[in-house]
Amino acid sequence: MSKRLKAKTKRALVGYLFFSPWIIGFLLFTAYPFFYSLYLSFFKVRFTVSGVESTFVGFEFYKYAFRGDLTFPINFTNTITNIILSTPLIVIFALIVAILLNNKIKFRAFFRLLYFLPVVIISGPVVSELVENNAARIVDPGKYFIYQFFTTLPDRISFPFLYMFDNLVLILWFSGVQILFFLAGLQKISSSIYEAAKIDGANSWIIFWKITLPLIRPFILINTIYTIVDLASFANNSVNTSITQHMFDIDRPYSYSAALSWIYFVAVMAIIGVAFLILRKKD
């Protein structure tokens, strides 16, 4: 008995030995910067010859971010609105494309190749060059009746729709990985379920709502979280400008940036939390 126990302990030790690089890396490159930036956001630091002097300032930087800073509230709201509006559009679009691709069609591999292409080439500078030089604006939406129609509505109602038209290409470009995830999920639904439903007289519309959608639900949740994180970390967000711009402020080096980055972190977590509550399995 004790010999078996010993072998078990030894196995666990070997396992931890293989896993240990992650623990070290996590502590050094993730946990430390993560919590240190939380700490910094409450302190005013001064770098002197003898070392670092820090004085506790409480929520001063957090208050300043919304009451004193002129650009941060705008950058912050823009980025957060972008995430909230783009995520559902990307996920729904990816699901539709995956369902289209899940049919027996010619050139299926070609279309899949095409839709995945942006994942490979997308980067902050490339997207901003394309946007600034009008390459991302596929149609001049102003010419279309439906766009005109939405502009006549009150701002609050029309805003999401106009946003969708203006950012159409970018929404497509962010959905490559999600399409593949959904395709993998759709492939897992066994064909016998569809056949049984068809024999019972269900049409495609009913099959989608009653079979495909419930079975693909876990993938909707994964894709939604992936999309939120992907959009939140993207290099072009205007909130990044605020964070990097204030890093070397003479009177509050690092601290104010750290506070801004924590405001952003809390907001992104809140979005993920809401998405989780909406999409989790309700048993």
Place this chain on the structure above:
Amino acid sequence: MRGSFYYKYIKSPSTKLVLYVLLIGIGYAYLYPLLYMITTSIMSVEDLVNPTIRWIPVHPTLSNYKLAWQVLEVSKSLLNSIYLSVVPALIQTFSTAIIAYGLQRFDIPLKRFWLVLVLATFLIPAQTTLVTKYMLFSKLKLVGTPLASFLPALFGQGIKSAIFILLFYNFFQMLPKTFDEAAELDGAGPLRIFWTIMLPLSIPALVTTFIFSLVWYWNETLVSGLILGNSIKTLPIALRDFIWRYAQMFPSTTGSSANRLNEGIRLAATFITILPLLITYLFLQRQFVESLERTGITGE
């Protein structure tokens, strides 16, 4: 893996037509920025200002590419890009494989806790640790050196490492334990089993991790732009600084109108930046697109 995939058959020709129209329409929307970029980048100044020319240039020219090539310093930044994406991608591939091996194969205590923690790190936006990472690397005197990118990769904290650890974890789960048990009876140690049995069986997962890691490292500009950006310029970072650099090299007071920065030159620079990735993608298309299905990242 599982043999036949199920695809829905469509019989009615009108549904088929709608389907193809949709697929082609969406495909056009995907390609539009690329097509626009390519045609605009070979337009001369006359073509650019001519409102009647939208797609086909009348006076095609390669001078935009010449200028963009100079400003991007392609010969230097291309090498930097290759170096700063191939090396961390290789490191990340092996480190995440080893980490997942330790986590999946040895029934370690707190296994679920660690797995959840690994996945939790994925949720932290890069911006939250950006400032303090910079402070950490400057304290370690690593700012501006490639090690600032290699070290996190080595310790499983590279770009989207959590996804790759999960991918290997799921992949190893599909490999039967009898292989390593047999090798263990023959007296092979765990490292040997990993090297001679697990790795050769995991080639699909290794390839997937490597190529995704490669493109994500290539395209990353937020963290590397701050920590490496000013001393080692990659192509995307050179593109980020393009306008500024252009103004430096061709001050508008001395430049002729042909040299003034226009969208043709900027899109030529953009196309140069993505061209290496496009070529890689065309060569490795199967690995890219089918990999996610084959490696079972989605869990079984």
